[in-house]
Amino acid sequence: MTDDKDVLRDVWFGRIPTCFTLYQDEITEREAEPYYLLLPRVSYLTLVTDKVKKHFQKALRQEDVSEIWFEYEGTPLKWHYPIGLLFDLLASSSALPWNITVHFKSFPEKDLLHCPSKDAVEAHFMSCMKEADALKHKSQVINEMQKKDHKQLWMGLQNDRFDQFWAINRKLMEYPPEENGFRYIPFRIYQKLGLSTLYYPGTMQTKVGLELRERDLPASERYLPAYASPVLGIKTTTERPFIQKLFRPVAADGQLHTLGDLLKEVCPSAITPEDGEKKNQVMIHGIEPMLETPLQWLSEHLSYPDNFLHISIVPQPTD
């Protein structure tokens, strides 16, 4: 019988084969070859792309090197989302490897947060962890940890040390035996707008850091990328904030809540009606868990290292 521990390993060692290509408009001194890399799904772009940066900087003129950022099919990639989430949300239906375009110019201030150093990633990661534990244990577990434990969590992620990370993280996954789970399940649900969704450029609220943009619009309707927009003066982001609410793992009657219960409650549109055609995929770590899966189990086993369940709702591929 396969053990639940293997799920943790599989989740941790998830990799996305990626092909980085320099944006065509970047001025280069010599030709920049594409760069191929296996990106850890659970990590963050700016944390694992030192090699990419080094590779392309060599091709650039020194004075053109500024902050690196990434884009996929016109969508700037938020470094503060886990890589696996970005992929599931934006590229899960496309062919591998994942083609990411590398930019050094025209930083899309509206869409992305700056990432001056890895400290920024660490700060973001730790604040997510703290928020998750606030939901799970009223912050009791994370606050009882020592500074070195926090450091070990971060170093574990940064160095891709599964053992190092989980030696501490398991404490965050415990709960009192008399309870049947955490207080609340830390989760975030992200939606990719389906093609049928009305698309009004420039009208939707933009909130940097919280939304994703639509990509799969017909070419005719696709607006210029944000980095090009200052010229045109059009806001181009069409994003929905993610959904995050308080949700308990156990119902008042003692029944365990399932993934389906959660979606029904907070995102009913994602669920396929009983007789209807399946329109959406509910994805975590590139897989579609059954809606009957208990949420508590999911939270313990399929959370990202930041202890959140990042759930992507993407349109069912039509092929």
Next chain:
Amino acid sequence: MPTSVLWAVDLFGRVYTLSTAGQCWELCKDVQMEFKRVSAATQCCWGIACDNQVYLYVCSSDVPIRHREEAYENQRWNPMGGFCEKLLPSDRWSWSDVSGLQHRPLDGVALPSPHWEWESDWYVDENFGGEPTEKGGWTYAMDFPATYTRDKKWNSCVRRRKWIRYRRYKSRDTWAKIPSKDDPKELPDPFNDLSVGGWEITEEPVGRLSVWAVSLQGKVWYREDVSHPNPEGSSWSLVDTPGEVVQISCGPHDLIWATLWEGQALVREGICRNNPKGSSWSIVEPPGSENGIMHVSAGVSVVWAITKDRKVWFRRGVNSHNPCGTSWIEMVGEMTMVNVGLNDQVWGISCEDRAVYFRQGVTPSELSGKTWKPIIVGRESDRSHSGSSSSLLSAGCFFGDEVRGSGTESAPSDTDASSEVERQDPEQVLPRESVDNSRSLKGSLSKGPETRGSTEDTLENACPADSKKAPEASGVDECHGPASTPAELPWTNIDLKEPKRVSSQPSAGFPETTGLSSLGLFPLGMEEPYVADDHPLWAWVSGGGCAVEACSVLKWFTVQSGLSPSVQSLSLSITPAQTAAWRKQIFQQLTERTKRELESFRHYEQAVEQSVWVKTGSLQWWCDWKPHKWVDVRVALEQFTGHDGARDSILFIYYMIHEEKKYLHVFLNEVTVLVPVLNEAKHSFALYTPERTRQRWPVRLAAATEQDMNDWLALLSLSCCESRKVHGRPSPQAIWSVTCKGDIFVSEPSPDLEAREHLLPCDQMFWRQMGGHLRIIEANSRGVVWGIGYDHTAWVYTGGYGGGCFQGLASSTSNIYTQSDVKSVYIYENQRWNPVTGYTSRGLPTDRYMWSDATGLQECTKAGTKPPSLQWTWVSDWYVDFSVPGGTDQEGWQYASDFPASYHGYKTMKDFVRRRCWARKCKLVTSGPWLEVAPIALSDVSIIPESADADGRGHHIALWAVSDKGDVLCRLGVSELNPAGSSWLHVGTDQPFASVSIGTCYQVWAVARDGSAFYRGSVSPSQPAGDCWYHIPSPPKQKLTQVSVGQTSVYALDENGNLWYRAGITPSYPQGSSWEHVSNNVRKVSVGPLDQVWVIANKVQGSHGLSRGTVCHRMGVQPREPKGQGWDYGIGGGWDHISVRANATMVPRNVSREQEAHGQGPVYC
């Protein structure tokens, strides 16, 4: 956690039980009777029914209660007819008891009560002191009374033989009336109260109980001779009291408290092993003069009481030496009764809502506990109504429990409550009444239940009995005979006083009690148009059979509806969560995802390079050179990933010698075992490599704290397992072993282990630790593993791994449970006789310490002796151990002419020294992949070994065991999916047994406590218990202690450490012909399905030291040479037990060898 039950009686006299693992009250199987009192012990429950007769409910068990009746047939030789029944006139009866003084014809031996039945007819006992007489059981002597011998001599003038017949107690799982055979004049008047306890006073005879009863006239009676083989006892005897007693409570040990009509408490003094009835009474005054004591309950070292104003009191300072205690402390809450159960846990019945409350937080250090918590589980009958417990939940906030913290409380609505009352069954009205009472009658003291009754017609009609008895009892009505009690009124004095107590109670300080019902947490209950059968109203509760421990997690306090997958299932069948479709789907999809996203891209570069990971720390190291001592060292573990992706690690130990920094290092892939070595002071562990094993000198490291040690141990262990690619659950063929500290180790057998040539030296075996604590472990190749703890509890392996100090990654998520074990620490009190003062604790200067260990070499005082390690905590006080070999006198002393010598249990003229053994129990709580197999405690177990190619699938796995009482048992229904099996089948024996073993072909061998061996005939899958025992004499002058049976080989061990091989076994004569000596210096033997022989050797000399308890492998065992030659030494010392009986893995043999093995060896199957 063992499951046990709480007994309770509801207001209608129905008896219910609630399991510690359960979530609903179950109606007692025998529903005919109505009861007013029950008092439970673990194995039985005594009760007083409404007919005022005493009944006994003996819980069913797979082991029968049997009693052996014996009679002796005596004969004298005369020249005419040889031996005949004609005796001399001065002789004994021709049929007599063992002493010869009592006439005892076979047909005159009658069953003591209708609850017994004969098991078989009389038969002659052929066994005489472990040897068969082979002469019809006759033993010979010169004259009566004399010493009898097996052999007839020329001067043998008399002979006798023993006849045996077993009777069996049949009335189990039912209420059996205790027959009153006493003289009618002596017959106690109807009983009013009853209490059982005293099982901790002495263990002789087995299962002895003190049963105390109070008659309606206030007299106290004691039931004589109650024990496991005599559950009903023999007769009632009157115990004088200084006044009229209303109620009595007998604690598990030597506390007995009773209450007098006048309101004082009586305390029994002088209770001891030799006098469980005690000698005198002392009087304890109630806490206040105006409110006398109405009810008491005694535990081991606590007494709780209820005064007439319903207040609850805790008696401070109660113990064996001071059974009266020192003072009263008032506790929160108002109860009609309280009951102290096992482990001094307390239950009570609230007078407000008649719910059973459990006292939470009772621990040895805080005996008064923290808070009352209502038990809100439903009864079987109201399972379908998920809302039924909502009103009970409301009672929960009565004591300010955490349920109240929800913050959404709204004011209670009277309309809700009253409308609910209208909807309820008549029997459900009472709680409402009392809730109403506490709410509306705050401060209005004069209102009695009558007035309440008249305001609500339904109430009056529903409970005529209740309201009738109320006024009746408001007078001081004491002698409340059965004539004046209507038969439908099963509850007496406690309830009768209720109105009085209500009126005198200033019910201040009651928080609103119905607040929670409006919380909306249980919408089902609110929406249901008809709430059938609200919570039960209880009259009595007894926790004497209910083992709740401080760490237990009970599910009594939450409402459960449906089955949630996270509920720990106590059966070992695979939990739904593990087989659920969603789980399979996730595993499957993850595998697919990895394939999809990684398969064709493995040549891509990794974004993050694996680096060396180092953990460093400060430890202490037991240095390798003399003088050996602990030195401070820095240690570092470096882990790195090789090019092939394999992980390896090196442990560096940096030390200073002559101010020079040096280090030693250990490659973790060479480490064979990591053993925690916990003692009184140090958290240390030992690390062995094959070389260190040969030297008998491990690397020993100690950490400052337990946590620190566990962290290192877990990390090092994980690294060792990783470098050897060992993870997850052990294979079914695994070899299991146990150290003398109870730690469990498991090793994956390599095929080379039992090879003919180039076999793997057993010091190279890699052992990893499993959580848990056991003394004996046995396995078979279908993955069934059983263990026995120091406290004889039987455990079955759940298929998990880890537990104990192995948390997180090194542990499986499911199948890990709490495990506890109890063992005793023994010290000796030594005294020398001198002519002036007799025995004193002043010895000669050359003598041993006056308080010492068994050898006398080590001083061990009561105060100075600590539990064996920091994992253990004391759970009892020191007590005299009477069960030492050699016997003791009444005070536990053993006498001898001088130290050290052999001791005997009586004083002679030549004895100048004496000693007695003191024991103290300590307990350890840990976790591991083990579940208890309740309720029978075991001393040995054996599972049928199966050869690798045998297709045993389909039929059940044979498992035999010996209970701690010596019964031989056969487990039914054991399979891979249900390794715990279903039930025990008792296999009758004429004497207690010690060891049992079953071989691959169902050959069952056993060793009796008298040291002789037995072979069980005709055991097969269709006849799992076989048919009869064949007695096999032990080797000359040796008493066997253990037996192990492989495929054809039978090995036995005697008490002097000699290992014997049974020669001459053939298919037609499976008993064999003789014992052949193989080796000495052996402590345990395990023979496997390949007839491989492994032992625990007593002493093994290494290059650096001696080790006791070493795993050894018999070399050169072959079909034609089953005894082998020589030993290969493996891990040790400190090992206590090994089981190789699951290992049937062999190097594939070529055909010729196969033929050789099968063609010429002693083929058995």
